[in-house]
Amino acid sequence: MMQPLFTVLIEGTLTTSPTAGVTRDAREYVQFEIVHRRQYRDNTGKQADAKPMYFDVLCWGDVATRARNLSRGDDVIVEAGQLLAYTNDDDLPALKLFARNLSVSMRRRDAHPGPARPARRADLITTADGEQYTADAYPDTLTDRERVHH
CATH class of the missing domain: 2.40.50.140 (Nucleic acid-binding proteins)
Known part of the structure; x- marks a missing residue:
C-alpha cells in the first residue's frame, strides 16, 4: 500500500x-x-x-x-x-x-447527536423535571431527538 x-x-x-x-x-x-x-x-x-x-x-x-x-x-x-x-x-x-x-471539532461548541429537525405540532417535549408539553407551545424551538416522544 x-x-x-x-x-x-x-x-x-x-x-x-x-x-x-x-x-x-x-x-x-x-x-x-x-x-x-x-x-x-x-x-x-x-x-x-x-x-x-x-x-x-x-x-x-x-x-x-x-x-x-x-x-x-x-x-x-x-x-x-x-x-x-x-x-x-x-x-x-x-x-x-x-x-x-x-x-x-468541539473547540467552540458541543457535538450534536445527529441532524436537528424542527418540532412537529404533535410531538411532546419532556422537560428535565419530567413535565410534558406539546411542541406547538414552543414553536420556535428545535427539539432534541432524545426529548421527543411520539
Missing part, C-alpha cells in the same frame, strides 16, 4: 448541509463546503479577522456515510490527503479536499 505524500488538516464550519450522491459505478459520495476563519492581532494589538478561506470537501465510502449526519454550522476537522485546485463559478481560485478522515 502506498503511503500518502502529505496530510493536510483544516478546521472549518460547514456553510451548507452535505449533499449525497452516487457515481455511475455505484460509489457513494458526500460533498459540502467549509469556511475557515482566522483571527489575529494587528499592529495596534486589536483582534482582526483574516479573509475567510472556503474549501469544497468530498468524502467517499464510510466517511461519506457518516458525513451525511452533519448539518450547516457544524465545526469539523478535515484530514485531506489529496488536493485539487480549480477555478470556481466566480472565476476565483478554489481548492477541493478529498477527505480521508473527518471529525467534529
Whole structure:
C-alpha cells in the first residue's frame, strides 16, 4: 500500500448541509463546503479577522456515510490527503479536499447527536423535571431527538 505524500488538516464550519450522491459505478459520495476563519492581532494589538478561506470537501465510502449526519454550522476537522485546485463559478481560485478522515471539532461548541429537525405540532417535549408539553407551545424551538416522544 502506498503511503500518502502529505496530510493536510483544516478546521472549518460547514456553510451548507452535505449533499449525497452516487457515481455511475455505484460509489457513494458526500460533498459540502467549509469556511475557515482566522483571527489575529494587528499592529495596534486589536483582534482582526483574516479573509475567510472556503474549501469544497468530498468524502467517499464510510466517511461519506457518516458525513451525511452533519448539518450547516457544524465545526469539523478535515484530514485531506489529496488536493485539487480549480477555478470556481466566480472565476476565483478554489481548492477541493478529498477527505480521508473527518471529525467534529468541539473547540467552540458541543457535538450534536445527529441532524436537528424542527418540532412537529404533535410531538411532546419532556422537560428535565419530567413535565410534558406539546411542541406547538414552543414553536420556535428545535427539539432534541432524545426529548421527543411520539
